[in-house]
Amino acid sequence: MAQPKLAEQPNSMKIKSIEELNAFRQEILSLQDPARPTVIVCHGTGCLANGSPKVSEALRKTIAKAGFQAKVMPGIKTTGCHGFCSRGPLVIVKPYGLFYQRVKAGDAEEIVNTTLLKGEPVERLLYKDPKTKEPIALEKEIPFYKFQQRVVLRNIGKVDPMDIRDTIAAGGYQALARAMTSLTPDEVISQVEKSGLRGRGGAGFPTGRKWRSAVAAIKKKGGPVYVVCNGDEGDPGAFMDRTIMEGDPHAVLEGMIIGAYALGCHQGYIYVRAEYPIAIKHLIIAMDQARSLGLLGQNILGTGFDFDIQINRGAGAFVCGESTALFTSLEGRAGEPRPKYVRSVEEGLWGKPTVLNNVESWANVPVIIEKGADWYAGIGVPTSTGTKVFSLVGKVNNVGLVEVPMGIPLVKIIEEIGGGVPGGKPFKAVQTGGPSGGCIPYTLKDVAVDFDSLTKAGSMMGSGGMIVMDRRDCVVDVACYFLKFLEEESCGKCLPCRLGVTRMREMLDTFSKGQGSKQDLEDLMSLAQAIQDGSLCALGGSAPNPVLTTVKYFREEYLAHIEQQRCPAGVCKDLITYQIDPEKCTGCMLCARNCPQKCIQGEKKKPHRIETEKCIRCGICLDNCKFEAVQVS
Amino acid sequence: MKEHVDIDDIIERYPGKPESLIFLLQDIQAAYNYVSPEAMTLVCDHVGVPLTQAYAVATFYQSFSLEPKGEHEIRVCLGTACHLKGAGRIVSELERRLGIKAGETTKDLKYSLDTVNCLGACALAPVSVVDSDYQPNTTTPKLVKLLDKLASE
Numbered sequence: 001m002a003q004p005k006l007a008e009q010p011n012s013m014k015i016k017s018i019e020e021l022n023a024f025r026q027e028i029l030s031l032q033d034p035a036r037p038t039v040i041v042c043h044g045t046g047c048l049a050n051g052s053p054k055v056s057e058a059l060r061k062t063i064a065k066a067g068f069q070a071k072v073m074p075g076i077k078t079t080g081c082h083g084f085c086s087r088g089p090l091v092i093v094k095p096y097g098l099f100y101q102r103v104k105a106g107d108a109e110e111i112v113n114t115t116l117l118k119g120e121p122v123e124r125l126l127y128k129d130p131k132t133k134e135p136i137a138l139e140k141e142i143p144f145y146k147f148q149q150r151v152v153l154r155n156i157g158k159v160d161p162m163d164i165r166d167t168i169a170a171g172g173y174q175a176l177a178r179a180m181t182s183l184t185p186d187e188v189i190s191q192v193e194k195s196g197l198r199g200r201g202g203a204g205f206p207t208g209r210k211w212r213s214a215v216a217a218i219k220k221k222g223g224p225v226y227v228v229c230n231g232d233e234g235d236p237g238a239f240m241d242r243t244i245m246e247g248d249p250h251a252v253l254e255g256m257i258i259g260a261y262a263l264g265c266h267q268g269y270i271y272v273r274a275e276y277p278i279a280i281k282h283l284i285i286a287m288d289q290a291r292s293l294g295l296l297g298q299n300i301l302g303t304g305f306d307f308d309i310q311i312n313r314g315a316g317a318f319v320c321g322e323s324t325a326l327f328t329s330l331e332g333r334a335g336e337p338r339p340k341y342v343r344s345v346e347e348g349l350w351g352k353p354t355v356l357n358n359v360e361s362w363a364n365v366p367v368i369i370e371k372g373a374d375w376y377a378g379i380g381v382p383t384s385t386g387t388k389v390f391s392l393v394g395k396v397n398n399v400g401l402v403e404v405p406m407g408i409p410l411v412k413i414i415e416e417i418g419g420g421v422p423g424g425k426p427f428k429a430v431q432t433g434g435p436s437g438g439c440i441p442y443t444l445k446d447v448a449v450d451f452d453s454l455t456k457a458g459s460m461m462g463s464g465g466m467i468v469m470d471r472r473d474c475v476v477d478v479a480c481y482f483l484k485f486l487e488e489e490s491c492g493k494c495l496p497c498r499l500g501v502t503r504m505r506e507m508l509d510t511f512s513k514g515q516g517s518k519q520d521l522e523d524l525m526s527l528a529q530a531i532q533d534g535s536l537c538a539l540g541g542s543a544p545n546p547v548l549t550t551v552k553y554f555r556e557e558y559l560a561h562i563e564q565q566r567c568p569a570g571v572c573k574d575l576i577t578y579q580i581d582p583e584k585c586t587g588c589m590l591c592a593r594n595c596p597q598k599c600i601q602g603e604k605k606k607p608h609r610i611e612t613e614k615c616i617r618c619g620i621c622l623d624n625c626k627f628e629a630v631q632v633s
Numbered sequence: 634m635k636e637h638v639d640i641d642d643i644i645e646r647y648p649g650k651p652e653s654l655i656f657l658l659q660d661i662q663a664a665y666n667y668v669s670p671e672a673m674t675l676v677c678d679h680v681g682v683p684l685t686q687a688y689a690v691a692t693f694y695q696s697f698s699l700e701p702k703g704e705h706e707i708r709v710c711l712g713t714a715c716h717l718k719g720a721g722r723i724v725s726e727l728e729r730r731l732g733i734k735a736g737e738t739t740k741d742l743k744y745s746l747d748t749v750n751c752l753g754a755c756a757l758a759p760v761s762v763v764d765s766d767y768q769p770n771t772t773t774p775k776l777v778k779l780l781d782k783l784a785s786e
Binding site: 045046048049050085086088233234235236237238239242273274275276312313314315316317318329330331332333334335336391393394395399400431434465467469473478481482485489491594596618619620623624 | 650651652653654655656658659680682686689690693694695696697711712713714716717719722725726729749750751752753754755756757758760767768769772773774
């Protein structure tokens, strides 16, 4: 039974004090029965694409049809991403904590009959441990969840992001009320400083110090001051910000309102990628609901403090994640960065003092105020406190979003939470930090995952993308991929980035064709150094990182391309040939029928053969073969 | 097909200030699938920026198109996870089949093919979006089948 949405309530009330907030929360909680079964369906992007709307619809219908209002009254709730995207659509049944994976609409009846009526699990929908093959019934016991520590993601997968009442029941806006009624703005900043929170957007600048310097700048230059949330998650392979905005938009808003209170700011902006329509929708709904309760807008919580937020959609430019480019874009112009002689806290948006923090950083703020700076600083390691959300993707069994305390060994994330590489082989490398980061080889598997240790290893935290590569992935190809990406995304304003990155990409292109020399490799390294030193903004400054780390850790593989015209991973098109294993080929004809070159010969039910001289190595035969008969050598 | 929206109605949505430029171009792009020269002039008059600046913006950001787009839009994600799982091969095959390069539209205005840097749906890699439907674990055979279906509609 769904609770009435705020919009349906007549005379929506304004909350005017912490007491009223608590009373409202008690009222919502009193309408809930913790023992009452609730069916939670994940509506994160991954599950949506895999058909979760059909699942929730079927469950809703079946529950209504069963008509057991009087007996058990099951509720159904759609939430943000639970993180375990590769297993979607996901369904969790509370209060038992039962976890069902890959649920289809047709399973609704069995879930209702077996679990809701009899309280028993539906065996076939349970997660099975890939090693022991034993089913695991409870969410909290699945290794993917067991080793995580969910601080930022605490509400995601529990609350309905489109109903503020759910968030308030879960403790949302408590920190805001506490900050505004019992802490001075200065004390709020002190708490953030003491917590040790470092910016989660990548560079890891201490958030409290940033706020403190903004206060100094305002004193010196006068207001107004702006707070901005960077939701332009352009890093390929990262989706933590998307998940936070979609699954718990109120955490972002609450963090920003607390920040605005601390800084005396009255206008905020959230810059969101246009590729994230659900995030934009949920943020807009959340803002409307917060406004109608008096938690955002004029006279927040009856304190006389005014603050409102505007959402700007990005228009598809990676460089707009860079602070000065983002401000330029907010001002309505082409998002070109400008030199940072003066920092944004002094001259940011419209030339005014501006505090820009990333989505995950803002979402951390309420927890710090609510549970205290000391509690927060106790998580992680002394120089990197708290937790970090990573998107674990690539050649790993458990693909999804994970939140772990800072300082955890890399191998623990990949092997225990991620379940290792398919096939059980060790991973080859992990690419962290997106195009600005680097590759960490298996030999450094025990490296602690925190800001400083990753930088020492030649990579960086970045926004938190973690792309696992196995022996079938070529480092020359990956480095080339990132450079191609950056070449396209460079704004072109400064020469080192505009020409340098292109030249680096051209050199890698020749390597992947089996051309070039050892000297070229040396030249590439010195060019990389020059680009690092001479670029205007962080896009160019960090562009050489993927090249520098892969050459550092995988020089042999580069040499194999240059000197032996060989791609050990079997990726670089010009250096490989496709063959059909006659043992495995069943003669199904699928490859021959789909080959654009018509260069696959053979009769039905007899092994086929590829004419290598005509083959353009498009890989379509590989994609089509169901018997793994097509091989690359 | 999209509903017809009057351009004046779009322009009235935002105040006539330079910072409204991107918002307006986005709404026009969404309504018409591209920004026509006429629309560009109207927007510039409204927000008070020179045409050169509006073109600088429209050509800088990836989401604006100055050419009409096709009836069906195919976007293939080229994020890192998708790249590792063979998204590049999918793009090449689509380019071959449709006879256009990524970023172009077929002559009959039936299909537009684009690549996108990351959709943030890495668990579904390789992923593509046809019109507005996500296609998880895209393979060329699956996509070709879908295109054939669209063509016959």
